Amino acid sequence: MRWPRNSPFLALLLFAAAPVAAQSPDPTALYARECASCHGAGRLGGTGPALLPESLGRLTQAEAREVIANGRAATQMPAFGDRLTAEEIAALAAYLFTAPAKAPRWGRAEIEASRRMFVDPADLPDRPQFDADPLNLFVLVESGDHHVSIIDGDRFERLARFPSRYALHGGPKFSPDGRFVHFVSRDGWVTRYDLWSLQTVAEVRAGINSRNIAISGDGRVLAVANYLPRTLVLLDAQTLTPLEVIPVTDRWKKTRSRVSAVYLAPPRRSFIVALKDVAEIWEIPYEDPPPATFPGFVHSYEKGMEEALTVRERFPIRRIELDQPLDDFFFDPAYRHLIGASRRTGEAVVVQLEVGRPIARLPLAGMPHLGSGISWTWRGRRVMGTPNLRKAAISIIDMEDWSLIREIPTLGPGFFMRSHENSPYAWADVFFGENRDAVHIIDKRNLEIVRTLRPVPGKVSGHVEFDRYGRYALLSIWDREGAVIVYDAETLEEVARIPASKPSGKYNVWNKIRFSEGTSH
Ligand code: DHE
Numbered sequence: 001m002r003w004p005r006n007s008p009f010l011a012l013l014l015f016a017a018a019p020v021a022a023q024s025p026d027p028t029a030l031y032a033r034e035c036a037s038c039h040g041a042g043r044l045g046g047t048g049p050a051l052l053p054e055s056l057g058r059l060t061q062a063e064a065r066e067v068i069a070n071g072r073a074a075t076q077m078p079a080f081g082d083r084l085t086a087e088e089i090a091a092l093a094a095y096l097f098t099a100p101a102k103a104p105r106w107g108r109a110e111i112e113a114s115r116r117m118f119v120d121p122a123d124l125p126d127r128p129q130f131d132a133d134p135l136n137l138f139v140l141v142e143s144g145d146h147h148v149s150i151i152d153g154d155r156f157e158r159l160a161r162f163p164s165r166y167a168l169h170g171g172p173k174f175s176p177d178g179r180f181v182h183f184v185s186r187d188g189w190v191t192r193y194d195l196w197s198l199q200t201v202a203e204v205r206a207g208i209n210s211r212n213i214a215i216s217g218d219g220r221v222l223a224v225a226n227y228l229p230r231t232l233v234l235l236d237a238q239t240l241t242p243l244e245v246i247p248v249t250d251r252w253k254k255t256r257s258r259v260s261a262v263y264l265a266p267p268r269r270s271f272i273v274a275l276k277d278v279a280e281i282w283e284i285p286y287e288d289p290p291p292a293t294f295p296g297f298v299h300s301y302e303k304g305m306e307e308a309l310t311v312r313e314r315f316p317i318r319r320i321e322l323d324q325p326l327d328d329f330f331f332d333p334a335y336r337h338l339i340g341a342s343r344r345t346g347e348a349v350v351v352q353l354e355v356g357r358p359i360a361r362l363p364l365a366g367m368p369h370l371g372s373g374i375s376w377t378w379r380g381r382r383v384m385g386t387p388n389l390r391k392a393a394i395s396i397i398d399m400e401d402w403s404l405i406r407e408i409p410t411l412g413p414g415f416f417m418r419s420h421e422n423s424p425y426a427w428a429d430v431f432f433g434e435n436r437d438a439v440h441i442i443d444k445r446n447l448e449i450v451r452t453l454r455p456v457p458g459k460v461s462g463h464v465e466f467d468r469y470g471r472y473a474l475l476s477i478w479d480r481e482g483a484v485i486v487y488d489a490e491t492l493e494e495v496a497r498i499p500a501s502k503p504s505g506k507y508n509v510w511n512k513i514r515f516s517e518g519t520s521h
Contacts, residue, residue: 025088027095034080035092043096044104044208047076049166050187051096052104054209054228058167058186064093073480075146106188106208106229111242114205119194121201121238128196130159135178135510136468137195141168144480144502148183150198153467153508156486156496160198165189170212170261171507171520175219175237178509182222182237184213190224190240195509204240206233214264214271216286223271223284225259232259232273232282234315244315250278251319260327261371264521265335268353272338274327281320281338281351290316320356322349330370330384332399333517339384339397341370350402360402366391372416374426374518375399376444385442387414387428394428394440396447406447411435416463419444419518420511422470423489426518429462436460439475441492451492455485465519468510476503 032041038048049055056064068089071079080089128134136153146167150160165185173182180201183191188207193200207226214223215237222240224233234244248257257277265272265283269291273282285291290313326340326349338351339362348362348370362368366388373386382399394408394417412433419426424445430438439461441451455461460478466489467474473489476482477500484503486496511519 025085025091027091030084030088030092031095034084038076042104043100044106045166045187049185050208052208052228053097053099055187056096061093061097064096065089068092073145103229104208106205106231108242108245111204111206111233111245115202115240116204117202117239119197119199119201124194124201125197129198132159133468134195135513137509138465138467138474138506139172139181139195139509140484140498140500140506141172141183141504142501143167143478143504144482144500147501148193149498149500150195151484151498151506153472156498158498162193162200165191165203168504169210171505171512173213173215173222173264174507174509174512175215176217176513177219178513180219180237181507181509182213182215184210184224186210188224188226190222190235192237192240202240204235204242206235206242207231211259212261214262216271217264217266217269218286220288221286223262223273223286225262225273227258227276230256230258232262232284234284234286246315246317248275248278250280251321257325260325261329263329263331265331265353266515267335272329272331272353274329274340275325276327277325279322279325281322281326281340283318283320283353284315286315288314290314318356320351320353322351322358326351328369328371330373330386332382332384333375333515337399339370341368343367362397362402363404364388364395364397366393366413368395369415371520374417374419376419376421376426376517378405378444378447385417385426385428387417389413389415389432392433394442408442408447408449410440410449411438411452414440414462418464418466418473420466420470420473420489421517423466423473423518425450425473425489425492427464427473427475429464431460431462436462439464453492455494456483461485463505465506465508466511466516468508470518474506476500476506478502478504 039051040046043051069081071077132152138151140149148164167186168183169186181193188205188210192202206224209228211225222235222237230248232246257275260274260276263272270283270285328341330339348364349358350360352359367390368386369389375384392410392412396405412430412435414429415431417428426442428440440449443450456477463476464473473487475485484498
């Protein structure tokens with residue numbers, strides 16, 4: 001018997017005999033079911049952090065799969081390994097590293113809606129609620145379990161420890177009197193904390209993916225540098241109310257740019273802004289009203305950016321045009337010169353801020369980490385020292401003629417360099433490579449390494465900050481079971497050890513508000 005070719009019976013038979021194609025997991029549905037309640041329906045974050053490619057930049061897909069399967073210790077992230085198959089976990093991880101079809105919006109309305117005041121400023125006490133020196137406190141960021149500790153800089157005891165937002169980055173910024181400290185997380189949350197009463201005062205989400213913050217010299221304005229969206233956000237420092245949301249574009253409004261970082265230039269009474277994708281540096285005066293003589297009142301916005309239009313005269317923008325984008329800025333003490341790094345060519349460029357143009361190029365190979373540099377006086381000349389993220393060397397540069405004085409060979413590339421005006425030593429970590437547990441101590445007088453410490457063999461040691469007098473140097477051991485080790489800055493002997501969860505940066509109130517030449521600002 002022959003079956004007709006188009007017989008329905010044959011079709012049924014063939015269908016039944018065909019191998020069943022395995023259904024590939026639908027990550028969108030999985031996300032909505034398993035993740036959205038904590039990380040937000042639009043992946044912008046909720047109780048958990050944002051899950052967008054830009055927010056996950058520090059995680060590999062393999063690490064993301066691991067976190068989904070096993071959870072994350074000391075956080076609310078549970079393990080999904082017993083609920084999801086390996087294939088589902090892989091699909092979910094890949095989905096998180098894919099940009100959403102429509103760029104998420106985070107404008108003035110969203111910022112304002114996220115803002116919370118926890119304490120009425122009128123209810124704050126009028127003196128510190130502890131007996132330690134409020135100007136010698138250290139603010140310690142513990143990146144292991146996302147906490148911040150407040151440390152008494154004389155007795156090295158913890159006065160407080162509180163949960164921070166997920167992944168704080170960059171130095172916290174202090175009000176000029178040292179009373180309030182402000183943090184920003186990589187997912188855009190800005191927090192204002194009162195060091196006198198040891199409590200969080202206010203919080204706002206200023207961006208989806210942020211880089212750092214700066215505070216104006218009068219303590220009134222906070223500037224937030226964002227990668228996502230491409231904005232610079234100016235906040236009232238006391239209430240965190242958005243004052244202005246500036247969309248960042250080139251002069252011709254053709255290219256939008258991520259903001260690499262924003263810096264305070266105290267003598268200029270302005271913010272200096274580093275742009276990632278546009279060959280411009282911005283300068284924005286923070287005074288109200290801005291000085292009438294301020295150059296370059298170029299301040300126009302794209303149609304539809306209505307939030308910026310209401311206060312357009314408040315923050316005029318001066319654009320310094322370059323031939324390539326520069327970031328990771330270091331300033332001379334008078335803020336007349338800025339040294340920026342080109343990630344494209346690997347060189348460093350000196351920009352004279354008054355004339356607004358590059359005046360020198362520095363012979364620095366590798367990837368100088370200028371933002372972590374320091375300056376001091378050597379043989380009557382102002383010099384700066386900068387670590388290098390790709391090269392085992394510290395470069396010492398003459399800040400008068402911009403020549404390279406010396407390259408000090410180290411045991412590996414380093415991240416941070418720190419000192420204090422009362423100490424003859426500069427501390428430079430190694431941070432990368434097989435010697436990442438080492439830290440070099442350089443004599444600022446002869447530019448020689450005089451000692452190399454290995455505080456905890458096998459564990460990364462890095463980032464030093466001195467107390468206000470320059471008597472002690474505090475060093476982080478970057479481990480979940482880590483510590484801050486306190487050294488006598490003269491004898492270089494250990495005097496105390498404070499356990500901490502992957503401590504990253506620590507910041508001394510006095511050194512920050514007095515712009516100590518040995519630390520970052
Ligand atoms: Fe940072 C400061 C940029 C990676 C820890 N980092 C800064 C600043 C900039 C910067 C521009 C100065 C801003 C400020 O303090 O206001 N950092 C960058 C990068 O471009 C880079 C290389 C890549 C990135 O993904 O952002 C980078 N930084 C790191 C890390 O991997 C570190 C070690 C761990 C982390 O927390 O992400 C790290 N950066 C820090 C710290 C400071 C910092 C602790 C503040 C140092 C200080 O003493 O002020």
